Amino acid sequence: MLHEEPFNKYSRYLKKKYGQPVYRVGIDAGFSCPNRGKDRGKPGCTYCGENGSRAPYLGTGQNLKGQVDGTISFLKDRYSARLYILYFQAFSGTFAPVSDLKRIYDYGLSLAPFRELIVATRPDCLDRKKAELLAGYKNMGLDVWVELGLQSCHNRALTLINRGHSVEQFVKAFNLLREYDIKVTVHVIFGLPGENWHDMQKTIKFVASLRPEGLKIHNLNISADTAMYNEFLTGEFTAPLDLRHMDYTIRALEMLPPETIIMRLTTDTKHEKLVSPGYFIQKAKFYSLIINEMKKRKSYQGKHFLS
Numbered sequence: 150m151l152h153e154e155p156f157n158k159y160s161r162y163l164k165k166k167y168g169q170p171v172y173r174v175g176i177d178a179g180f181s182c183p184n185r186g187k188d189r190g191k192p193g194c195t196y197c198g199e200n201g202s203r204a205p206y207l208g209t210g211q212n213l214k215g216q217v218d219g220t221i222s223f224l225k226d227r228y229s230a231r232l233y234i235l236y237f238q239a240f241s242g243t244f245a246p247v248s249d250l251k252r253i254y255d256y257g258l259s260l261a262p263f264r265e266l267i268v269a270t271r272p273d274c275l276d277r278k279k280a281e282l283l284a285g286y287k288n289m290g291l292d293v294w295v296e297l298g299l300q301s302c303h304n305r306a307l308t309l310i311n312r313g314h315s316v317e318q319f320v321k322a323f324n325l326l327r328e329y330d331i332k333v334t335v336h337v338i339f340g341l342p343g344e345n346w347h348d349m350q351k352t353i354k355f356v357a358s359l360r361p362e363g364l365k366i367h368n369l370n371i372s373a374d375t376a377m378y379n380e381f382l383t384g385e386f387t388a389p390l391d392l393r394h395m396d397y398t399i400r401a402l403e404m405l406p407p408e409t410i411i412m413r414l415t416t417d418t419k420h421e422k423l424v425s426p427g428y429f430i431q432k433a434k435f436y437s438l439i440i441n442e443m444k445k446r447k448s449y450q451g452k453h454f455l456s
Contacts, residue, residue: 155443156402156450159363159412171264172230175238176216178253182241183273184313189240194300195310195376196338196369198422213253217260234265242268247278254286267334269296272322273314284329294332294363297322302355303348306341311376316355323359334363334412339397340389341369342380346397353401357454360406365413368394371425372418381425388425395439399448407451414439 154161163171184193217235224230235257243250258266266286275295286293299319301307307315326333335356339349356364369388371381380386389397398414405411415432430438443449 154440155448156411156440157407157409159410162410167232167264169232170228170230171232171234172224172228173234173236173267174217174220174224174261174263175236176213176220176257177239178213178237178242178257180237180240180242180244182244182271184271184311185240192311192376194312195380196341196371198372198374198418213257214260217257221261233261233263234267235261235263236267236269238267238269241270241274243270243274243279243283247282250279251282254282258286258289258291263291265292265294267294267296269298271298271314272319275322275325277325280325280329280331283326283331287330292332294334295326296334296336296363296365297326298336299352299356300336300338301341301344301348302352303344306344306348309342323361332362334365334410335359335361336365336367338367338369339394339401342377342386346400349397349401350404353404357405357409361409363410363412364405366398366401366411367413367416368426368429370416370418370423372422373424374422378424390426391429391435391438394429395435395442398439399443399446402443402450403448403452404454405450406454406456407449409450411450 160170181187181189182193185191221230221233224233237254237257245253254266254268266283268283283293283295297319298312299316300310300312302316304315323333323335337349337352337356368391371377371388381388394415402411415429415435417432429435
C-alpha cells in the first residue's frame with residue numbers, strides 16, 4: 150500500500166511518535182576513531198575527510214555547551230523547535246574508556262531536555278561495558294540509538310577503503326546492541342570503488358536480513374581532503390551522479406523491510422571541498438524527485454522484501 154511518501158521517512162516517524170517535529174542536535178565531543186588513534190589528523194577511511202562526519206554547520210570546534218546552546222537557539226529561531234535529540238555525530242562516539250563516555254554523555258544530556266540519545270560509532274569500537282552504559286540511558290526514559298557504520302557487506306571493499314574492520318565484526322557489534330535492546334541505524338555507501346549494482350544489492354539484502362530499526366544511505370562523495378581523492382585522480386572510478394543514485398536507492402528501498410526507518414538518502418559534503426560528483430541536486434529536491442519517481446513506478450519500501 151502506498152503512503153503519501155512511499156518509504157518510511159524519519160521525520161514522519163518522529164512526528165508520529167511525539168506528535169510534533171523533533172530536531173537532532175549534532176555535536177562534536179572531541180572523539181577520534183580506532184582507525185586514526187588519538188590523532189584525528191591522521192588518515193582514516195579513504196573517503197573520510199579531516200573532519201570525520203562532523204556536520205558542516207558546527208563550524209569551528211567549541212565546548213559542548215556552546216554547541217548545544219548555539220544549535221538549539223538556531224532551531225528555535227528557524228523552526229520554532231520544541232523537542233530535541235542529542236546526537237554524538239562526529240567521528241566515533243564510543244572511542245573512549247567507559248568512565249569518560251559516561252561523563253561526556255551525562256553532561257551532554259544535562260544541557261537540554263532531550264528525548265533521545267544517538268551515538269554514531271564503528272563496529273570495532275563497541276564492547277559489552279559500552280553497550281551496558283548506553284542501555285542504561287533507557288532508564289531515564291530516553292530512546293537510545295547507535296548509528297553503526299557498515300558501508301558494504303564485502304570485506305574486499307572494506308579493505309579497499311581502509312575501513313579497519315570486517316563484516317564479521319559488524320555482525321558481532323550489531324548482535325551485541327540487539328542483546329541490550331538498543332536501536333540500530335546502519336550506514337551504507339553506494340558507489341564505492343570496485344562495486345557495481347550487483348555488489349550494492351548484496352549489501353542491501355544483507356542489511357534487510359538484519360531488520361535494523363534505521364538505515365542511512367550515502368552516495369559516494371569524493372572530497373579533496375581525502376585519500377580517495379588521489380585514487381580518483383587516476384581515473385579508476387567515478388562517483389554516481391544524482392539520477393543513478395536515485396535508481397540505486399529506489400531499488401534498495403524496495404528490498405528493505407517496510408518498518409525500517411529511512412534516516413538519510415544522500416551525503417552532505419562542503420561544496421568547496423567536493424570534487425565528485427561535480428553536480429548533485431539539492432537534498433530537498435532529491436527527496437521530492439525520488440518520491441515522485443517511486444509513485445510513477447508504483448514502487449514502495451518493502452515491495453520486494455523477502456521476510
